[in-house]
Amino acid sequence: MKTFANANAHDLQQAVTLVQQTRQDGRAASFVGGGSDLLALVKERIVAPDVLVNLKTIKGLDQVTLTGGDATGMTIGGLITLDALSRHPVVRRQYAVLAEAAETVATPQIRNVGTLAGNVCQRPWCWYFRNGFPCLKNGGNTCFSAAGENQFHAIFGGGPSHIVHPSDTAVALVALDARFRVVGPTGERVVPAAEFFILPQQDARRENVLGPEEALAEIQVPSARPGTRSTYHKVMDREAWTHAVVSTAIVLEMDKQICRNARIVLGGVAPIPWRLPHVERMLAGQRITETLAAKAAEAALEGAKPLARNAYKVPLTRGVIHRTLLALAART
C-alpha cells in the first residue's frame, strides 16, 4: 500500500482548495468520508492518492435540515452516516424509500462509518475493476466484462463500460427527484439527481459529473406531496453485506385508489440509477391492478440488452417491479 498524508478539513471550501493545490503540485488527492470504500481501493492499489482530504472533520455537514417546517422538503448533509440517515424519524416517515435503501447497505459496521456522499460517490464494484484489470475504469481501453464474466453487469445503458452503479441510496435519491449541491474551487452548482450520474458513453472513466476537485456537499429533497408512499426493494445474493443484484425504488402519489404520479427507478441493471419514465406514464391516473402491474413490469424491460451471462436479470427485474409495485399500491 502506498503511504499518504491525511488532511483534516474544517470547511468544504478549504477542502476543495486543498485538493486543487495538491493537484497543482502534481500530486494526487482524494476526498474521503468514512473511508470504507476509498481505503479498500488504496489497499488494492486501484487508486494512489498522496493526500486524503478528510471531510468528516467538517462540522454541521452531517445533519438533516427541514426546510420551512415539516413538509416542505429537507436538506441532507453529505457527511451524514448511512446509519443516522436510516434512523432519522422524518426520513423514515416521509421518505421511506431513502431510509429503506440506506438500511440495506452492506453491514451495520459499514453503515456506522459510511457517509451518504461516499455511498453515492463509491466506485463501481465490478470484479474486473476491483481486481485491478486494466479496464476502462482503471484507465485502460477495454471493458473486460463485455466478453468475460458479466453475471452482475448491466442490461441497460451499457457500453463501452458495462458496470452497474453500486449505490443503493442513489437509486432512492433519483426516485425522490433530489438535487445535489456540488462545491468546487470556483464556486458551487446544484445538479438534479437524474443528471448527476452519467453513462459510460459520456465518460467511461467516471460515474458522475463531479470534477476531480469538486465535492458533493449536500442533497436537497423536495417535499413529499400528500398521499405519497414509497419503498425500496433490494434483491441480494445473501441476506446482508452485499450490493444489489437488482433493486427498485418506487414512489407513488396516491389519491385513494388512483395513482396520480409514479416514479420508478432501478438499481443493479445499468451504469446509472435507471429511471423508467415510460412506465411512470403508464401508471399515472390509473388504478394499479394486478394486470396493470404486470404490464408495467413487462414494459420496464423493453429494450433490455443482456450480455452472455446476465439474461436472468430480465425476468428477475420484471418480477421485482411487479411485486413491489403491487405491494406498495395495496398498502393502506
Added chain:
Amino acid sequence: MEPRTCIAAWDADKLTLYTPTQGISNCRTDTARDLGIPPETVHVICHYMGGGFGNKNQNQDADLITAMLAKEAGAPVKLEFTRKDDFIGVHGRWPTIQYYKVGVSRDGTIKAIQLRGYSGMGPYRKNTGAIAGIELYQCPNIESLVYPVYTNKTVSGNFRGPEYPQGFFGIESMMDDVAYKLGMDPVDFVLKNMTRKYRDEMPYTNYSLDDCIRRGAEVFEWKKRWHPQPGSDRGPIKRGAGMAFMAFRSALGRSSAVVRLNTKGQYTLFVGVTDVGPGAKTTMAMIAAEALGVPLSKIEIVSGDTDRCPYSVGESGSRTTIQTGYAVIQAAEALKLQIAEKGLPKGDDVRVGSATPNPTLEGKVRAAFGAHFVEVEVDTQLGRARVLKYLAVHDCGRIMNPLTATSQIKGGATMGIGMALHEDLLYDRRTGQPLTAGFYGARLLTHRDAPEIEVIFIESDDGYGPYGAKSMGESSKVPAVAAVANAVFNAIGRRMRDLPITRDKILGALA
C-alpha cells in the same frame, strides 16, 4: 477463518515457528525436510489459531517461506496473508466434472455404476483428486475412472472432507434422478440400495444407516414434505424436500499422550494437539478426567508445542478425538498402573504415564453414518432458493461433549449449504485471473443466511476408539450439498447439475 500467518525466528541452528497449523508434528517434519535440517532443530508452537478446515494441514509453504526469509534477514520475520492472498495462495476444494451411468433393474435394484470423473488440481499436485461416493451403494459392478488434471487455477488440496461433498453431490443427485425415473420415493430407493458392508465385502464395526435414515424421515415428516411430483406446488414460490446420506471413514491410528501427577494431586496432560476450532483441548482434558476418574478441574493441559508435547497425528481427517483421545486413555491407564504399583507421588516426586497406541480394526471398517433432510423454498420469479428446515441425523459413536458435537454438525451443514447455494471462486476465462477472492466476492454465508439446523445423534459404542467415539468434524458437510440440491429438484422439477445453485442458474433453468 484466520488467514495464514507465521513468525519464524532462528537461534543459531535452531528454528522456532509460531504458526497456526493442523499438526505440529507434520509441520516440524515437513519444514525440516524442506530445509534439509534435523527435525529436532525445528520447534513448532501453536497455542491458539483461527480455524483450520483442512487448509492448514497440508500447507506448510507459508511456514517454509517465513523460515527462509528469517534466515536471510538474520532476524525474526512475520508473514501475514491478506484474505485475498489466502484465497489465491492457499489450496481449496478440488472442482470436479462427473459423468455417471447407472444400471438398475425394474424392481429398483442397482446393477452397475460407472463414473468418469475429472478433478482440477491446479498447477501442481497436492492431493489425489479422488471422487468419493460410489462406495455408498451396494452394487456388484462398479467402474470408477477419475482423472486428476492440471489447471491454471489455484492449487487444490484438503478441505473438510476432501473428496466427499462434491463426490456425494454427484452420485446422490444421480441416484435421486434414478429413483424418480423408477417412480420410487428416494428414501425407499436408498434404503434398498445403500451400503451394508463396505464395498460389499468388509463388515462395519457397527451399522446404523437404517436407523439414521428411518429416524430422520420420521422426525422430518418426509412423507408430508416430499412431493411425489417435483415442482408441483402452485404459485411462484415452490417448496420441496430432499435427502442424502453418508458413511464416512472413522479409522483408528497412532498418536501419543503423556499424563503427569504431582504431589498436590494436580494432573498435567501433554498432547500435541492444536485446536482448529472444535474445542480439542477441552475434549482431551474431558477424556483424561473420565479415564482417571477425577474432576475436569484437576486436569491442566499442555498442547500445541513440539518441544513440550509428544507426537500428535494432526488435527485433520476428523481423527483428533479418536486417535489422540485414545492415546489419552492409554496414558491415563499407564499412570493408574504406576500409582497402583508405586503409590501416589511424595515430596518432589511425580508419576508419569505415557502411551503411543496404534490400534487396528482386524478386517473391519469403521465409519460414521448420517442422513440429512432438507426442505427448501424456491422463488421461481426471483430465482432464490432458501432452506426452510434442516435436519441432520448422525451416528458419530459416543458423544463426548454434546455442545461441541452439535456445533460440529451445524457448522458442517452450514458450510454445505454455502457450497450448494452460494460460494464460488470464479475466474476470468481468458486471463485465468480469480475474480471473487475474498468473503465478499465468494459470497460466504452470513449469520442471517444460516437456517436453524436440528441435530439428532444416534449414539453407539462399537468397542473401538475412545469410549466408542467416531469421526465427526468433516462428516457433517458430506451429505449436505446433495441434500440441498435434491430438495431444489423436488421444488422446481429441474435437476441443477452445476454448483453453486445460484439465482442466475435457477432462473436460467426455468426460463
